[in-house]
Amino acid sequence: MGAEVVIEGLTKSFGRQTIWRDVTLTLPPGEVSAMLGPSGTGKSVFLKSMIGLLKPDKGRCVINGVDIVTCSEHKLYEIRKLFGVLFQDGALFGSMNLYDNVAFPLREHTKKSESEIRRIVGEKLEMTGLAGADKKLPGEISGGMRKRAGLARALVLDPQIILVDEPDSGLDPVRTAYISQLLIDLNTQIDATILIVSHNINLARTVPDNLGMLFRKELVMFGPREVLLTSDEPVVEQFLNGRKRGPIGMSEEKDTATMAREEAEAAAGHSDGSPDEDIRGVVPQMQPSPGLPERAGARRRMDRVMRILHTLPANAQEGIIESLTPEEQRHYNVHANPRYAPQNPAPQNRPGLDDTQQIPRISDRGPVPNQHQGQLPADQVARIPGGAGEGAQPRPGGGYFGGGGNGPGGA
Ligand SMILES: Nc1ncnc2c1ncn2[C@@H]1O[C@H](COP(=O)(O)OP(=O)(O)OP(=O)(O)O)[C@@H](O)[C@H]1O
Numbered sequence: 001m002g003a004e005v006v007i008e009g010l011t012k013s014f015g016r017q018t019i020w021r022d023v024t025l026t027l028p029p030g031e032v033s034a035m036l037g038p039s040g041t042g043k044s045v046f047l048k049s050m051i052g053l054l055k056p057d058k059g060r061c062v063i064n065g066v067d068i069v070t071c072s073e074h075k076l077y078e079i080r081k082l083f084g085v086l087f088q089d090g091a092l093f094g095s096m097n098l099y100d101n102v103a104f105p106l107r108e109h110t111k112k113s114e115s116e117i118r119r120i121v122g123e124k125l126e127m128t129g130l131a132g133a134d135k136k137l138p139g140e141i142s143g144g145m146r147k148r149a150g151l152a153r154a155l156v157l158d159p160q161i162i163l164v165d166e167p168d169s170g171l172d173p174v175r176t177a178y179i180s181q182l183l184i185d186l187n188t189q190i191d192a193t194i195l196i197v198s199h200n201i202n203l204a205r206t207v208p209d210n211l212g213m214l215f216r217k218e219l220v221m222f223g224p225r226e227v228l229l230t231s232d233e234p235v236v237e238q239f240l241n242g243r244k245r246g247p248i249g250m251s252e253e254k255d256t257a258t259m260a261r262e263e264a265e266a267a268a269g270h271s272d273g274s275p276d277e278d279i280r281g282v283v284p285q286m287q288p289s290p291g292l293p294e295r296a297g298a299r300r301r302m303d304r305v306m307r308i309l310h311t312l313p314a315n316a317q318e319g320i321i322e323s324l325t326p327e328e329q330r331h332y333n334v335h336a337n338p339r340y341a342p343q344n345p346a347p348q349n350r351p352g353l354d355d356t357q358q359i360p361r362i363s364d365r366g367p368v369p370n371q372h373q374g375q376l377p378a379d380q381v382a383r384i385p386g387g388a389g390e391g392a393q394p395r396p397g398g399g400y401f402g403g404g405g406n407g408p409g410g411a
Contacts, residue, residue: 002190002191002193003029003063003064003160005026005027005193005195006062007026007027008059008062009022009023010023011056011058011059012042012045012046012056019217020045020046020214020217020218020219021218022059023046023219024219025212027195028193029300030187030191030193031187031194031297031298033195033196033210034203034204034207034210034212035195035198036198036239037213037214038199041217042214042217043165044088046197047195050195051085052068052080066079081157082159082160083162083163084154084156084157084161084163085163085165086150086151087165088165091150092153094137096137096138097134097137098130098149099135102121102149102153103121103156105156109157110157124155125152127155127189128149128151129182130145130152133145133149143171143175144175144179151164151179151186155186159192160192161194161195162186162195163195163197164194164197166197167179167180167196168180176202180206183196184286184295187295188292188294188295188296191297196208199239201239201240204228205225208225209285209298209301210222210223210301211224211225211227212228213228213235213236215248216235216247220233220236223312224301224305225285227312229319230280230281230315230316230318231280231316232280232315235248241280281319282320285298302328306320309321
């Protein structure tokens with residue numbers, strides 16, 4: 001399983017310019033997380049800080065018990081070997097063919113024989129769909145292939161943590177879907193902890209287990225995907241819907257007067273070309289390709305999220321319970337909230353829910369209640385079995401759920 005990354009109070013400035021401050025989050029081991037944020041909010045700086053390429057001003061970033069902010073150069077060198085990084089452009093050496101590019105970290109960092117290197121490189125090229133392209137130069141292949149070659153190279157040292165900087169940059173939506181699938185498949189196969197930085201809405205909605213967002217030099221939120229996907233936080237809502245109206249402006253943020261004017265114009269019927277439909281709500285997550293086993297990270301995440309369910313905003317709780325199959329609802333001893341079902345005239349059929357459990361999408365229900373204020377009333381809170389004692393049940397795949405668990409800020 002991949003390594004857990006615990007980040008506490010991380011702050012980074014360049015001179016007098018603070019990029020972000022007091023970022024605290026935990027990347028759960030073996031899960032896929034994504035960090036969103038408008039351009040220039042410091043997402044790439046965040047990735048570089050995580051591998052020690054940039055030094056934060058304060059805070060901690062702890063991996064396998066080592067705080068990479070304060071550790072020695074030697075320790076940092078060792079910790080970096082746990083990482084595989086896919087930079088935006090693949091960062092391939094232009095004069096080397098794909099084989100040599102992918103073999104490079106093995107030749108640099110290990111004493112493996114050329115025959116062993118050939119085996120590993122062949123395996124990684126195969127995994128990334130590049131078998132047969134090993135003799136090509138980076139300049140001779142498409143942007144999508146360069147990304148996959150960069151990913152193959154990021155995999156050769158068997159990383160426990162994979163950082164991916166904007167996997168969709170320069171790619172069309174179809175190639176973006178393929179690279180997204182590849183990331184989910186890799187997570188299934190090697191169970192590494194993955195952090196993706198992106199501003200692609202579709203990728204954000206369908207790929208990661210956990211979602212976070214940087215804005216105004218702060219981490220707006222970080223937690224299970226359902227929290228962000230059902231949030232009515234204005235900046236999150238604007239971002240997920242790709243709207244001009246909202247706090248994010250052309251050069252990062254707008255003043256209150258501009259926002260008020262835009263609201264008034266919209267209320268008066270002015271269209272700024274933004275989509276009308278509110279796409280908030282939990283959509284199904286991308287599954288591993290057919291033929292691959294169940295994703296262990298997804299199974300662990302489900303157990304983890306069900307342990308912290310009662311701490312999450314009401315809409316997120318609802319989205320999570322709705323996305324469970326009836327068997328899973330029974331297993332976790334939760335049920336979809338019946339408040340909405342009878343009032344829904346034409347519920348969309350959801351796989352895994354019987355007629356009485358059909359619940360309208362959040363966007364079908366009119367205004368979303370503010371989920372950041374308080375908790376659900378006690379009678380509406382999902383009942384979660386307690387610790388490993390009473391109520392704990394064996395899972396089909398082994399192990400028990402209950403006990404422990406992070407707060408919502410810790411994903
Ligand atoms: N080495 C550096 N020295 C000084 N400033 C820097 C350095 N690297 C990044 N910055 C500044 O940090 C800010 C955040 O940059 P960063 O590239 O992390 O943003 P981003 O969120 O990844 O943007 P995008 O989505 O457009 O890639 C920018 O204002 C940038 O100019």
